[in-house]
Amino acid sequence: MxxxxxxxxxxxxxxxxxxxxxxxxxxxxxxxxxxxxxxxxxxxxxxxxxxxxxxxxxxxxxxxxxxxxxxxxxxxxxxxxxxxxxxxxxxxxxxxxLESMAHKVDLKEGEVVIPVLDARRMEVYSCVFDHRYQEIRETRAEIIDENSFGDYFSFPKVHIIGSGAEKCQQVLHAPNYNFDTSVxxxxxxxxxxxxxxxxHKDFEDVAYFEPYYLKDFVLQTKKKS
CATH class of the missing domain: 3.30.420.40 (ATPase, nucleotide binding domain)
Incomplete structure (x- = not known):
């Protein structure tokens, strides 16, 4: 237990x-x-x-x-x-x-889920999981355009979920894409x-563990008027 x-x-x-x-x-x-x-x-x-x-x-x-x-x-x-x-x-x-986000979607065989978190401008953090929730494409920070996630156009359904889904919805229009910005x-x-x-005793070293930022932190400053 x-x-x-x-x-x-x-x-x-x-x-x-x-x-x-x-x-x-x-x-x-x-x-x-x-x-x-x-x-x-x-x-x-x-x-x-x-x-x-x-x-x-x-x-x-x-x-x-x-x-x-x-x-x-x-x-x-x-x-x-x-x-x-x-x-x-x-x-x-x-x-x-992104892995825990993927489990919010009930997937059928052949479907994929792409959790996307909003970054700056048209950029998102994303990863791709198959219907067994196995990672089939690594986590990336990427700029979204009309060619994004093109490897998955032929899948029966592609679930794009998370705060970055709105950006994706603006430029991705394949009929098999399902967007959910609320996740x-x-x-x-x-x-x-x-x-x-x-x-499986898959534990981290508490002293040395750091978050997975993926990108360097950029301090946002207000412009002088």
Missing amino acids: AIILNLETATTNCSVSVSKNNEILCLKENNAADYSHSEQLHLFIKEALQEASLSFSDLDAIAISKGPGSYTGLRIGVSSAKGLCFSLDLPLISIPT VPSAKEMASLAYHKFL
Whole structure:
């Protein structure tokens, strides 16, 4: 048996779940555009444990959504996860953000899902998974144009999901494409992935683990008038 605390802060959705093996015991989340993770994350952790009738001493591992995603969001989540692992002497499990997003779609044989997270301008972070949720194209930061994801034009259905789907919808018009801009990463889908890694003792080195930023952080500054 494994009790795992799952943390998702890679995007606007601040999400926390407590899971027992593959079962979600409690889920707390809020998708706010103002990135309120620093105020909400630790409150959600406390509330999730209380609602699951558990304490920190009951936990067997901490799982964190590793990115790609928001630089600030990832830093907050990873820092919190590492702090808990150090203080509680627990193993750290990392879950690729786009992989957990893929599991939000119920896929039929032959279909693919492409989770896309909004980056700057016409750029997105993306990855491609088949109907078994196996990665068939690696994670990339890419500029979206009419030729994007051309290798998948012949598939029965291509699900393009996430905050970057709106950009894709502007330029991709194949009839087999299905767009869903409402999908956000959640700690709910992390549970089964984290449990699988727990069983295989696929843990991170807590001291050296860093989020998967994919791109260098660029500080945005206001232009002088």
